[in-house]
Amino acid sequence: MNGNTGAIARQRHYVALRDADREVCRQAWSIGYGDPGFTTQSGTPPEPSPDHRATSLSRAVADAKWIHRGACLACPWEGPDRPRRDAAIEDAHDHTHPEWRQLPILHRLPENKALRRYMESTYPEGWFDAGGPLRLYAEPPFDRHKAGAAPGGGFILYTARRKPAPSRDLQLTLE
Ligand SMILES: [Zn+2]
Incomplete structure (x- = not known):
């Protein structure tokens, strides 16, 4: 874990990529649509939460598939890669x-x-x-x-x- 992992850091990086190639953006981790801390790529990234709060990250991989990870709005913790968003959300609650x-x-x-x-x-x-x-x-x-x-x-x-x-x-x- 370092300053590049966790929901806040990933979303900041994703927003900073807004002018990059579409495929580069799709393959970067960002907070799952509608999950806590979600912003569009042209929005303002969320501020860190004072307490551990569950959310999800997702990114595109090969064959039009997406992978997901549980993440936290307060710290750099991330869960394992999951094919389904709900499993990632459950991992995040195991943390928070x-x-x-x-x-x-x-x-x-x-x-x-x-x-x-x-x-x-x-x-x-x-x-x-x-x-x-x-x-x-x-x-x-x-x-x-x-x-x-x-x-x-x-x-x-x-x-x-x-x-x-x-x-x-x-x-x-x-x-
Ligand atoms: Zn946390």
Whole structure:
């Protein structure tokens, strides 16, 4: 790790490349579209966050493919290369909020009092104010992790709800 890695340094470099060849720009790491700290190439790069905050980086590789890495808005940390952005976002939360994998997964946004009470009693105190993620179940393909959607502006991290195995009756009708 040095001054050239991490979301802030990568995004600054990406913005500085704005007059470079399009392919050079595509192959440079930059903050993922719509993820925390994202700016267009003609925008102003983000300022470092005082606390570790999760985001993603992406860049084009061969065969019209993209690769992704988890990254942090406060420090030079970067995760391993991932073919999917959501896996990179999860790596980033292992860095910023390592307890997230132990937290309960809610079935929907806590829009009523009972669910809110449940969320507040099962998530650590101050969790959301520290940019912590909320875990929800979702049906694929609507399970793309959503930036800025948790109560304190952190991510909603989705877990794919497994479809029940088709019953024998249903299989018979399909045959
Ligand atoms: Zn960090």
